[in-house]
Amino acid sequence: MIFVDGVPFPLSSSPPAREAVVALLDHPYLVSASDAFRESTEVNFSEGGRPRCVYVFQREFATVDPSLVDFAGTDEATTCVGLVIRNRRSGRTSVAHLDSPGVVELGLAQILSGISSGDSCAEFDVHIVGAFEDAPTNLVKENHGTDDPGERDGYSLPLCAKIVECLQRRGENFYIQTLFVLKHNTRMDSEGQTFPIFHGCLVEISTGTLFPACFNGSSRGPDEIVRRIRLTACHDDETWKGKLLDTYDTESDEYRVASCSWSRRQALMASSLQLVSDSQLLIYCSTSPSAEGPNFVPNLRRNFDYLIKHPDWRETFPGRRPRIFKRSDNGNWLRC
Known part of the structure; x- marks a missing residue:
């Protein structure tokens, strides 16, 4: 069940999820929260001060304990959503980077298994950030002369709608504190092209305070290329x-990058894509080509290089064992 400003959100008539998102976006409490978030200074996060941080890439999630971790976050979201759910009693917090409606239902189950702590009366604060208005004229479902939902609604709205639908259907109590998505997270240039205002968020685990954030390469944790490759391989x-x-791993404060297999066909595809232009790569590989950051294509090419050099996934994950990294005393991550 969803609560806003401490009150159950009235969805008893079960309106379509898209209409529920529109209603939530216009709720005065969430409008005020979005205005405050927009005016916040974006944190350019680095690990120079040695705070204990856990970062998640696209389609990853992590549950952290306040006794072990100071911050958690994600960025690089355009049509994706950064989801933060925090147990009010224990402070345990999960951060996820959701990229499609197809991972929301099981993803929520994974998230909640780590933060509920067996407490049937647990209450959760929820923050939802990202997913700009990539189809700005189609916010409410109407007849736009097409039967293709991707053309009609873009990618952001269906994802946000699925998140709201699944939160409302579950038995836990979810208190939405931030809904900085769609029209609240959209800016427009002089030619009418839309872009996200913020691409990421950072949560302070001890307090639950949320900040808009971007991360540099050194602050995204270990094993970046392999973790990025898992995104496409997992399909x-x-x-x-x-x-x-x-x-x-929440209890040991270790990155345990679970195994994922890829086919030689994917390695061959990487060889082909490595030959196309940057502009073509954006079109082929992004849901929002004009809104991606400057590192999007270079990161893709690094992934392709790795797949070309390591076409057999078993070289990366022998015995399908996870790749484990421990946090050292100076804050660096060391491979075990």
């Missing part, structure tokens, strides 16, 4: 169908 790996990718 062909039945192990991860409908699930978020396991990345971090």
Whole structure:
């Protein structure tokens, strides 16, 4: 069940999820929260001060304990959503980077299994950030002369609608504190092209305070290339169908990058894509080509290089064992 400003959100008539999103976006409490978030200074996060941080890439999630971790976050979201759910009693917090409606239902189950702590009366604060208005004229479902939902609604609205639908259907009590998505997270240039205002968020685990944030390469944790490759590889790996990718062990404060297999066909595809232009790569590989950051294409090319050099996934995950990294005393991550 969803609560806003301490009151159950009235969805008893079960309106379509898209209409529920529109109603939530216009709720005075969430409008005020979005205005405050928009005026916040974006944190450019680095690990120079050695705070204990856990970062999640696209389709990853991590549950952290306040006794072990100071901050958690994600960025690089355009049509994706950064989801933060925090247990009010224990402070345990999960951060996820959701990229499609197909991972929301099972993903929520994964998230809640780590933060509910067996407490049937647990209450959760929820923050939802990202997913700009990539189809700005189609916010309310209407007849736009097409039967293709991707053309009609873009990618952001269906994802936000699925999150709201699944939160409302579950038995836990979810108190939405931030809904900085769609029209609240959209800016427009002089030519009418829309872009996200913020691409990421950072949560302070001890207090639950949320900040807009971006991360530099050194602050995104270990094993970046392998973790990025898992995003595309998981589409062909039945192990991860409908699930978020396991990345971090809550109890030991270790990154445990769970295995994911890729086919030689994917390695061959990487060889082909490495030959196309940057502009073509954006079109082929992004849901929002004009809104991606400057590192999007270079990161893709690094992934392709790795797949070309390591076409057999078993070289990366022998025995399908996870890749484990421990946090050192100086804050660096060391491979075990």
